[in-house]
Amino acid sequence: MPGGPRAGAPATSKPSDFRGTALRIVALIKGDRLRLASIFGFGLLMVGGMLLVPTLLGNATDLAIRGVNSGGVDFSSLTWTLGGAAAVSLATFALTVFNGRAIAKLAQGIAFGLRADTDAKIASLPLRYFDTRTRGEVLSRATNDIDNLTQTVQTVTQRLIQGVLFLVGVPLVMLTISPLLTLVVILTLPLTVVAARVIGKRSQPRFAKQWGATGKLNGHIEEMITGHQLVTLFGRQAEGAETFKRHNEELHSSGVRAQWVSGLLGPIMFFLGSFTYVMVAVVGGLQVAAGALSFGQIQAFIQYTGQFSNPLNMLAAMFGQIQSAVASGERVFELLDADDQSPEPVTAADDLGVRALDTVEGRVAFEDVSFRYLSEEPLIEHLWLSAEPGQTVAIVGPTGAGKTTLVNLLMRFYDLDAGRITVDGTDIAAVERARLRQRIGMVLQDTWLFGGTIAENIAYGRPEATREEVVAAASAAHADHFIRTLPDGYDTVVGTDEEGSLSAGERQLLTIARAFLIDPSILILDEATSSVDTRTEMLVQQGMVALRQGRTSFVIAHRLSTIRDADVIVVMEHGQVVEQGSHEQLLTTGGAYARLYEAQFAQAAVDEDEEAGLVL
Template sequence: MPGGPRRGGPLTGVGVPAEKPLNFGPSARRLVGLLRPHRRHLVGVVALAVASIGLSVVGPLILGYATDLIFAGVLSGQVPAGLTTAEAVERARAAGDDTLADLVARMDVVPGAGVDVGRLAQVLLLALVLFVAASLLTWVQGYLLNGVVQRTVRQLRADTAAKLNRLPLPYFDRQPRGELLSRVTNDIDNIAQSLQQTLSQLLTSALTVLGVTVMMLVVSPLLAALTLLAVPASVLLTRAVARRSQRQFVAQWAHTGQLNALIEETYTGHELVKVFGRQREVEAAFAAKNEELYRAGFGAQFVSGIIMPSLTFIGNLGYVLIAVVGGLRVASGTMSLGEVQAFVQYSRQFTQPLTQFASMINLLQSGVASAERVFAVLDAQEQTPDPLPLPAAPGGQRDGAGLAPGGQPAGAGLAPGGQRDGAGLVPLPAAPGGQPAGVVAQRDGRPRRSAAAGRVEFDRVSFRYDPDRPLIEDLSLVAEPGHTVAIVGPTGAGKTTLVNLILRFYELDAGRITLDGVDITTLRRDDLRGRIGMVLQDTWLFGGTIRDNIAYGRPDASAEEIVAAARATFVDRFVRSLPDGYDTVVDSEGGNVSAGEKQLITIARAFLAEPSLLILDEATSSVDTRTEVLVQQAMAALRSDRTSFVIAHRLSTIRDADLILMMEDGRIVEQGTHEQLLAAGGAYHRLHHAQFTSSASGGG
C-alpha cells in the first residue's frame, strides 16, 4: 500500500550499509552497568581476587629465599669447616677470589654445613600452601563471577524479550527478521562470552600488575624502573591497534546480522526462489555478503591479533635487560641470586597480564559491539503505554472518586457509551441482555464467554505510514452490532490498514475509533484484542499439535469445545484421516497439512475464541471452492451475534454483507449493500463487472 512500511521479502537487506562506528566508551560503561544489581557478589569477587593475587605475588619471593638457601648451602660446602664467616671472607680475599668473598659476606653461609634440608623443606612447603590457597581462592572467585555473568545475561535476555513485546508493529516492519534474531541470539551470546572471559581476566590482570609492581619496588627499585619502561610502549601500541580493529568488529557483527537476514529470508521462501529460478542470484548474493563478513572478520581478528605478539616481543626485551643487569648485580654482591630469580619471575608476572589484556582486546571490542546492537533494540521507541487501571476503593468504588447519585463517580462525567472522561481504564459496556462483557453465560449446558455488542465507529480518522504520503484522511464510518462489514478495493487502498487500526497495531494521526462507545485508546491493548478474533490471509501455525493450535486463542477450552470448533469449521473432517489425529504436530511450514487445511485450523482457532468482533482478511483465499462454501456457512453462523469486518478480493464471498465499503486511496468512495452498489453503477460496479467478466472469459 502506498507509503506503507517496508516489508521483508527475498533478498531484503542485501547491500545495507554498515552501522555507524562504535561509540566504545559509553557502550562499555553501560554494559558494565548491567552488573550493578549484583554489587555484593562483585565485592566478594574483588576481595577473593585481592587475596588470591596477594598470595601469588608473595610466592616468587619465598622461592627466591629457597634458592638462596640452596646456593648458601653449596657455598658452605666449599668453605672449610671450623672457620667463622669473617675468616672465610678474609681467606677468599687473600686468595684473590673477591667474587666468592662478596657472596659469602652477603649470604648466610655456615662454613662446612652444606644445604639445610629441613629449613629448605619448610620454605618449599610454605610456598606450596600459598599457591594452593591462591588457586582455591581463584576457583571460588570464578564460580561467583560466572554466576554474576550468567544472571546478568539472563536478565538481559528477559529485558530484550520484554522490549520486543512493547515495540510497535512499525518497528518490525523496518527490521529484517534475520537481523533482529541475530541481535537477540548471536549478539547476546557473544556478550555472555565476552563478559565471562574478560571480566575475570581484566580484574586479575589489574591486581597482578599492581601487586607485582609493589613487590618489584621492594626487591630492587632499579630493576623495577627498567621493567616499567615497557609500559608506555605497550599502551601506545595497544591504543593504535585497538582503534583500527574497533571499526572492523562493528562491521563484522553488522555483516553477521545482514547475512542471517539473507539466509532467513532466502530459505524461508526457498520454494519461491526455485520457482523463479533465482538460485544463482541467491548464491551470488550470499557469496557477496559472506565475502564481506569474511573480510571484516579477518580484518578484526588479524589487526587485534597483532597486539599479543608485539607485547610479547616488548616483554622479552625487558626480560633480557633484567637478566643482564641482575647478573651483574649478583656478581657485584649487591643482590642475591634468589632476589634476581624472584625479580625475573616478577617481570614475567608483570608482562603476562599486559599481554593477556591485549589478547582480550579483540574479545572485549567484539562484546561491546554486540552490546551496542542489543542496546539499539532496548532503546527503540516503544508503543504508547496502556493506561493504568484505577484502583478500587472499599465497597467497589474507585479510589479518589466518590459515587454520585446513580452510581456514577462524583466529579467525573461519563462520556458516551459509559466511558470515563480523562485518563485511566474504562470498563466495557454491557452486552445485549444486560450482561457485562466477559461474564460467563451458558450454551448447551457448557460455560462460554459472552460477547459485547460490538459497535465500531471511525470518527474522522486520519493515518499515514509516511508523513509525506497521505493514506487514510478524515474517514468516518459506523459498523452496527452484529453486522457484517465488507471492505473491498484495489491493492493499496488501505483495507488491511483499516482493521490494523482497530487492533491498535498502529496509532492514529487524528480522530478516534470507538468500540461500543469506548475510545480504544483508553483500553489496554490486551483487553481490546482479547475481544477481537482475526483470521489472516497469511496463515501461521505455532510449533505444536493441531489441538494446541486451535486452543491457542483460548487455552482454557475443554477437549469437547476444541472438537466442536473443529467440526464447525470442517477441520475435524481431515484431522480424522491423520495417523495422530488432533495430536499431529505441525508448525508454520505446514508439515503434513496443506495450505487450505492450515487456513481451516486458523479459522477454527478464531471460532473457539468466541470474539465479540471478528476480522477476516481474505480468510478463505487458500481453500478450494467446495470447502469455501462450507466455510462460508460456518462463518455465517460465527458472525450471527457479532460484528465482522471482512476484507475480500473475491466479491462472490461478500454478497450477503450488511454493508460493503468500497475504498480507493484510503477513502471510502462508496458504501451500501451489494444490490445498492451495483445499481449505483460506480466503482464497485466496475470492479464487479471486471472480475466476473474475467471469470466468464476464463471459463470459456
C-alpha cells in the same frame, strides 16, 4: 503484519560509542554485587598466592646457594620452603576452580537477564520497528550478539580482575626487591596504553561493521530458508546464492579487517615484553655482580616481571574479542533502547472507557481518521466509516488501498496520526490494548502455528478451554474431520514450518477454529479463506455465517463472490472510502465496485473457457 512500509529494509546503524557501551556492560556485571564480591575475593586470594610463590622459590634458591657455599645445605628449611610453595600453588588452583564457577554463573546470569529483557522489549515494540528490519536482523541481536557479549564477559572478567590485581600488587612486591628494576618495568607501561588506544580507535568501527554484516547475512539466510519453496519454484537459487555471496564476502572482509587491526596489539605487546626482559636481565645482572641483589631475588624478580606482563599480554590477546563484544553490546542496547509503543491509558476502577468494554455491542466508528506509515507518504486521510452492531462490513479495493491498514488501526497495532476510532462510543486510544484485543477475533491470510499440539494451537487465545470446547470450535470451522484422521488426532504435534504434515488449507482451518473458540464481539477476517479449496471454502463460508451472527465483522476480500451477502460493502482507493452500500446497490450505481466485479466476472469466464479448452 501485512500493510507495513518497506518491510525488510536494513536498520539504520548508529555511530559507535565504545566508552558508553563498555560502561553499560560494566553496569550489567556490577548488578550481581554479591557474586562479583565473591569473584573479587577469590581473585585477591589467588593473586596473593601467586605473588607469594616466586618469593618462596627465590628463598629456596638462596638457601641452596648458601648451603653449597657454606658446605652444608639445610634440607629441612629447604623442604619446608618448597613444600610451602607447593601448598600455596595447590590452594591457588582450588581458588581458580571456584572462581571460574562463580564467573560462569555471573556471565550466564547476565545472558539470562538480557534474553528476558529482549523478549519483553520485543513484546512492547510497535509494529513500525519490525516494518523496517528483517526478522533475521532482530534475531541476530537477540541470539548471536547476546551470546557473543556474555561469552566475552565470562572469558574476560576473571582475567581482567586478576590482571588489575597483578598490575597493582606486582609493582608493590617488586619495590621491596629493587626500586631500580621496578622503574625499568613500569617505563614500558605508557607505551602499552598508547598502543591500545590507537589500535582500539581503528578496530572498533570495523567490529561494528562486522556484526552489522552478520545481521544482514542472518536475515538473508532466514528469508531463503522460510521461502525455500518459492525460491525453488521461481528458479531464484542463483540470485539467492549471489546475494549470499555478497553478504558473506562483506562479513569476511569486515571480519578480516577487524581481527587484523586488533591483532596488531599482540605483537606489539610481545615486543615490549621481550624488551623489558632484556633490560631486567642486563640491569639485574649488574646488580647481582655488585652484590646489591642475590640470585634468589633476581630469580623472583624475573618471575614477577612475567606476572606483570602476562595480564597485559592476555588483554592484548583478548583485545579483538573485547572490541567485538562491545560492538555486539551496542546492537543489543540499540534494540533495548528502541522506543516502545505508546503507553497504555490509566485504568482506574471508575474508568468508564474500560468498563464499557466489559460488554461490547460492536458499534465501531472511524471518525476523521488519518494515518501514514512514512511522514512523506500519505495513506489514509480524513476517513469516516461506521459499523452497527451485528453488521458484516466487507472491505474491498485494489492492492495498497489501505484495507489491511484499516483493521490494523482498529486492533491498535498502530496509533493514529489524527482522528479517532471508537467502539461503542469509547475511544480505543483510552483503552488498554490487551482489553481491546480480548474483544476482537482475527483470522489472517498468512497462517501461524506454533510448535505444539493441534489442540494447543486452537486454544492459543483461551489456554484454559476444555477439550470439548476445542472440539466444538474445530467442528464449527469444519476442521474436526481432518484432525481425527491424523495419527494422534487433536494431540498431533505441529510446528511453525509450512512444509509439515498439514496443507495450507488445513492450517488455515485451524486458525479459523482458534477464532471460533475465543468467541469475540468483533471479528476481522483478512482473506481468511484464500488458502482453502472451493469445496472447503463453501463449508467455511457456512461456518463464517454462524460465526458472524450477532457480531460486528470486518471482512477483507479480493474475491467479491465471497462477500455478496455482506450488510455493507466498503470500496477503498488510495486510503479513502469511495463507495459503500450493499452488493446490489453498488452494482446498480456502476462505480468502482461494479468495475471490480465485472473485471473479476470476465476473468472467471476466461478461466472457465481456458479450462474447458484444456479438457477438450
